Amino acid sequence: MSASYQQRTNISTHIVEIRDKTVEVLEKYNIHHDTFAVTGRISMVRSENEPIPTVLVVIPHQSPRHSSKWCEAAQILHSMLDPQFPEISIELIDEKMMYRPECSPVPHSHSIIPKWKQICTGILNSRCDITEWTGIALWPYGIEDDPNKNRLTVLVSVLESAIGPFWTSARRIQDILVATNEHDIDVLFLKNEHWHRFDKPDYLGIEKGPRPPTEICTNRVVYPEVSIGIQNSDTDTASTLGGIAELKNLKDFQ
The missing domain is CATH 3.30.300 (GMP Synthetase; Chain A, domain 3)
Known part of the structure; x- marks a missing residue:
C-alpha cells in the first residue's frame, strides 16, 4: 500500500475533524465561506505525480480582498493539521477565481x-x-x-x-x-493547448463518443457556436464549433 493511498485514507476518515478545525480558524479571523471541501488539487506550475490532498475553502468575492488575513488563517490551519496529516495543503480562494477567464x-x-x-x-x-x-x-x-x-x-x-x-x-x-x-x-x-472535441481528457467530465464521418461534413454550411449534431439521433450527442480555424498553405493542394 502506497504512502499516498494511506494519506488519502487517513484524511477521508477524519473529514469532520478537519472541517471543525477549518471552521474554527475561519471564525477566528471572521472569514465567511461558501464552500468547504477536502479534495485533490494539481498545481499548474509544479510537476506532481498525484493530486495533493487539499483543504479547499471558497470565499465570497470581496473587494478589496483581505489576502493578508487569508494567508495568516491558512498558515494557522496548516500548522494545526500538518502534524496529523503530513503534506496536506490549504487553499483559500476568492469565488471569482474559480471562473474561467x-x-x-x-x-x-x-x-x-x-x-x-x-x-x-x-x-x-x-x-x-x-x-x-x-x-x-x-x-x-x-x-x-x-x-x-x-x-x-x-x-x-x-x-x-x-x-x-x-x-x-x-x-x-x-x-x-x-x-x-x-x-x-x-x-x-x-x-496554446490543442485538442479535438472527442480527444478531451476525461477529467473535464465530458464523455467521449465516436467521431462523425468526414463525409457528413462535406458541402455543409457550419457556423461557429451553433449546435452540430446528427439529425434525429437519440444516442449521439451534439456539440458546437469553436472559433479556431486551421489554415493550410495553398501550395499544399497543388
Whole structure:
C-alpha cells in the first residue's frame, strides 16, 4: 500500500475533524465561506505525480480582498493539521477565481484600434524570440461579469511545449505599447493547448463518443457556436464549433 493511498485514507476518515478545525480558524479571523471541501488539487506550475490532498475553502468575492488575513488563517490551519496529516495543503480562494477567464471584443472607440497593426509589426520585428509563438491577439480578458471591467490584454499564444519564463518578451511588448502611448494594457503569455472535441481528457467530465464521418461534413454550411449534431439521433450527442480555424498553405493542394 502506497504512502499516498494511506494519506488519502487517513484524511477521508477524519473529514469532520478537519472541517471543525477549518471552521474554527475561519471564525477566528471572521472569514465567511461558501464552500468547504477536502479534495485533490494539481498545481499548474509544479510537476506532481498525484493530486495533493487539499483543504479547499471558497470565499465570497470581496473587494478589496483581505489576502493578508487569508494567508495568516491558512498558515494557522496548516500548522494545526500538518502534524496529523503530513503534506496536506490549504487553499483559500476568492469565488471569482474559480471562473474561467473569457475574452470579449475590443470597443471600436478604443485608442489602440488604429495602432494595432503597427504595434503587431513592432512586436514581431523586435528582439523577442518568437520561435515558440503561435499567435498574438488583443482582447478584454478576465472573469468579471461585465466584460467592460476586464483589463485589455495582449494575449501571446505559445506552443504547449514552450518553456518560459517570458518576462523579457513581456517587458519588450510593454515598452512598445508605452511608445505608442498605450499605458494601461496587460501582457499575458498562454500555452496554446490543442485538442479535438472527442480527444478531451476525461477529467473535464465530458464523455467521449465516436467521431462523425468526414463525409457528413462535406458541402455543409457550419457556423461557429451553433449546435452540430446528427439529425434525429437519440444516442449521439451534439456539440458546437469553436472559433479556431486551421489554415493550410495553398501550395499544399497543388
